[in-house]
Amino acid sequence: MKQQIVKLLAGMASLGIALGAASVQASPEQDRQDLIKYYTSKYPNVKIEDYVYGALAFDADSKAQYDAIMEFPPFESELDTGRKLWETPFKNGKTYAECLPNGGKMIAGNYPMFDDATGKVVTLEGALNNCRTANGETAYKLGDKKTLGVLTAYMRTLSDGMLMNIKVEGPKAMAAYEDGKKTFYARKGQLNFACANCHVQNAGVRLRSELISPAVGHAVHWPVFRGGDNLVTLQSRYEGCFKQVRAVPPAQGSTTMNDLEYFHSSLSNGLPMKASVFRK
Numbered sequence: 001m002k003q004q005i006v007k008l009l010a011g012m013a014s015l016g017i018a019l020g021a022a023s024v025q026a027s028p029e030q031d032r033q034d035l036i037k038y039y040t041s042k043y044p045n046v047k048i049e050d051y052v053y054g055a056l057a058f059d060a061d062s063k064a065q066y067d068a069i070m071e072f073p074p075f076e077s078e079l080d081t082g083r084k085l086w087e088t089p090f091k092n093g094k095t096y097a098e099c100l101p102n103g104g105k106m107i108a109g110n111y112p113m114f115d116d117a118t119g120k121v122v123t124l125e126g127a128l129n130n131c132r133t134a135n136g137e138t139a140y141k142l143g144d145k146k147t148l149g150v151l152t153a154y155m156r157t158l159s160d161g162m163l164m165n166i167k168v169e170g171p172k173a174m175a176a177y178e179d180g181k182k183t184f185y186a187r188k189g190q191l192n193f194a195c196a197n198c199h200v201q202n203a204g205v206r207l208r209s210e211l212i213s214p215a216v217g218h219a220v221h222w223p224v225f226r227g228g229d230n231l232v233t234l235q236s237r238y239e240g241c242f243k244q245v246r247a248v249p250p251a252q253g254s255t256t257m258n259d260l261e262y263f264h265s266s267l268s269n270g271l272p273m274k275a276s277v278f279r280k
């Protein structure tokens with residue numbers, strides 16, 4: 001692993017450009033456009049709308065395998081369990097659908113959302129937990145596959161096709177966005193790697209047996225089912241990537257993680273949501 005990483009770094013000498021963006025305060029739309037420009041100048045043949053497939057956008061064989069698996073997803077029964085959780089009323093008789101905007105349909109692309117009242121970023125998982133506590137139930141543990149994981153795996157399918165639409169409005173929302181951007185571009189861990197070192201400069205490059213995906217398109221398809229049935233939420237994936245560079249991951253649902261998800265999701269603005277998908 002270490003040697004592989006050193007090799008990646010060696011190839012990065014000329015790549016200050018995209019990272020340089022981190023030092024200037026740009027608008028979220030400008031940040032997104034800059035990244036798209038960076039990727040498309042490097043990979044003119046890969047269409048931006050294919051970035052929702054992550055690393056598969058760079059590998060036709062794996063993409064064909066993915067398409068075949070997605071015809072009969074091996075995680076149908078998990079989605080079914082999630083649907084039952086979604087439909088089961090709380091003890092007070094109320095439902096998630098009654099608690100969320102638009103009955104919980106076509107809303108996932110609005111999350112994470114900045115909540116002016118609390119001055120904090122609210123993820124979709126956080127919003128579902130807020131429904132639970134507002135209705136006298138206990139919050140689920142973030143990242144728990146059997147509860148919040150399958151619930152969101154189903155609930156997010158109700159937003160399939162909606163375009164990601166993260167809004168950053170006002171100075172407080174902008175500060176949260178900037179905080180997430182800082183985490184994305186900050187080097188961390190014993191290996192001293194930033195998210196951007198892999199998912200910007202080395203998108204489309206192989207690390208061990210894995211092709212690295214671009215950050216644009218990353219946030220639209222969660223949770224994923226790795227190997228067919230291992231449910232992984234977006235923040236659990238962040239955790240895995242923090243650990244890959246031997247950094248201690250911040251707790252799921254912490255301000256650092258939620259702000260990271262806020263910034264990171266806005267990079268996918270305009271791309272269609274699609275839950276839940278297969279990953280290797």
Ligand code: HEC
Pocket residue numbers: 005053054055184193194195196197198199207210211212213214218219224237238241242244245264279
């Ligand atoms: C050492 C390189 C490296 C670093 C640093 C890194 N990742 Fe990853 N990441 C990977 C690899 C390899 C994968 C699996 C292949 C892929 O899908 O890109 C991955 C996968 C992902 C995925 C899943 C993509 C998908 O569609 O399934 C997300 C999201 C992600 N990383 C986000 C992050 C974030 C956020 C950070 C910073 C906290 C980060 N990564 C840091 C290498 C890295």
